[in-house]
Amino acid sequence: MQTKVSIIIPIYNIKDYLFECIRSVVLQTLKDVEIICVNDGSTDGSEKIVERFLKTDSRVRLINKKNGGLGAARNSGFKVATGKYILFLDGDDFLDPRACEMVYENGEKFHSDVIFFGVWNYFSHFDYTDTFQDSELYLKASHSSPFNISDYPDLMRTHSVWSRAYSREFLEKNNLKNPEQRFAEDMLFSYKAATLAENVSIIPENLYFYRQNRSGSLLDLEKKNDTFKLCYIDTALEVRNFLNHQGVSQDLKREFLSNVFRWSPLRQDSISNFSDFRKFFQSMRKFVGKDYSLISLEHKDKNYQKKLRFYATCLKLNLLSLYFLTINLKSRI
Numbered sequence: 001m002q003t004k005v006s007i008i009i010p011i012y013n014i015k016d017y018l019f020e021c022i023r024s025v026v027l028q029t030l031k032d033v034e035i036i037c038v039n040d041g042s043t044d045g046s047e048k049i050v051e052r053f054l055k056t057d058s059r060v061r062l063i064n065k066k067n068g069g070l071g072a073a074r075n076s077g078f079k080v081a082t083g084k085y086i087l088f089l090d091g092d093d094f095l096d097p098r099a100c101e102m103v104y105e106n107g108e109k110f111h112s113d114v115i116f117f118g119v120w121n122y123f124s125h126f127d128y129t130d131t132f133q134d135s136e137l138y139l140k141a142s143h144s145s146p147f148n149i150s151d152y153p154d155l156m157r158t159h160s161v162w163s164r165a166y167s168r169e170f171l172e173k174n175n176l177k178n179p180e181q182r183f184a185e186d187m188l189f190s191y192k193a194a195t196l197a198e199n200v201s202i203i204p205e206n207l208y209f210y211r212q213n214r215s216g217s218l219l220d221l222e223k224k225n226d227t228f229k230l231c232y233i234d235t236a237l238e239v240r241n242f243l244n245h246q247g248v249s250q251d252l253k254r255e256f257l258s259n260v261f262r263w264s265p266l267r268q269d270s271i272s273n274f275s276d277f278r279k280f281f282q283s284m285r286k287f288v289g290k291d292y293s294l295i296s297l298e299h300k301d302k303n304y305q306k307k308l309r310f311y312a313t314c315l316k317l318n319l320l321s322l323y324f325l326t327i328n329l330k331s332r333i
Helices: 015-026 046-054 070-080 099-110 135-142 153-157 168-173 185-196 218-224 226-246 250-269 274-288 302-316 320-332
Strands: 005-011 033-040 060-065 085-088 114-123 128-131 164-167 200-211
Touching (some): 005 046, 046 060, 085 168, 099 114, 135 153, 153 185, 153 250, 164 185, 185 226, 250 274, 250 320, 274 302, 274 320
Parallel strands (some): 033 060, 114 200
Antiparallel strands (some): 114 128
């Protein structure tokens, strides 16, 4: 009998959170699961947490490897996975006890290639949660399952690998792997998977707890590292090329362009080195190309909406110096 669900957990220096993560998988209501822990060269003893579970639960496996990044760790786990459905769970996050059972039932009901599910933002310092995604959209789309992602392009406003599950057969058939040695790898993998999927379904309930404000997380590192910001826009360019090659709908293209553009001024403005600032600016000009009319510049914060419009104008007219001087002037006031 084939294992129903494989949970792949990449691990790198997260010993303070790992017990809660693995425990949430061990206690799943669906018992027919395999738990693949990939230790990506941790130096804090994280693997010892896994070894404790190895002694008491035969479903737990440990792979030790040299540090190669998040994408490489996920791929190492996928190589040995045997489950019909694949879940990627970051080692500082955790699952609702019903997650695997609901994923399996949903996948079997709709013959799903990709299964979206709801996510909680989890603020551990306050033991507080709020919803990660547009809950109304998820509920509406769930009634149309299965569907093609072009039917609900707004779903791609969140493109985290861990916010959905995948048919292993679908991933293997399309040779889908997590990009390695880069930042923003989730974006490329998620868009490829969602675009290539014939059957997409949704579980509107929140099943994943996404830990916020952890020091040392990739999002935390991006704020401090200009190279990560440049990698983000390089990945966005690769996704755009893929979508153009696939001939996706204008609605999906519009959502992608708008989603990347929506957050780009924040990344642009936080780059301290002018050379990198210029590289990001020119990459954004290449990213948008001639499709300014497709990008939504609407935002609930009217001041930020003005910023988006000013940024778009500077990009379109190649006013790098004006934008740079404006940003620096505002920061000094």
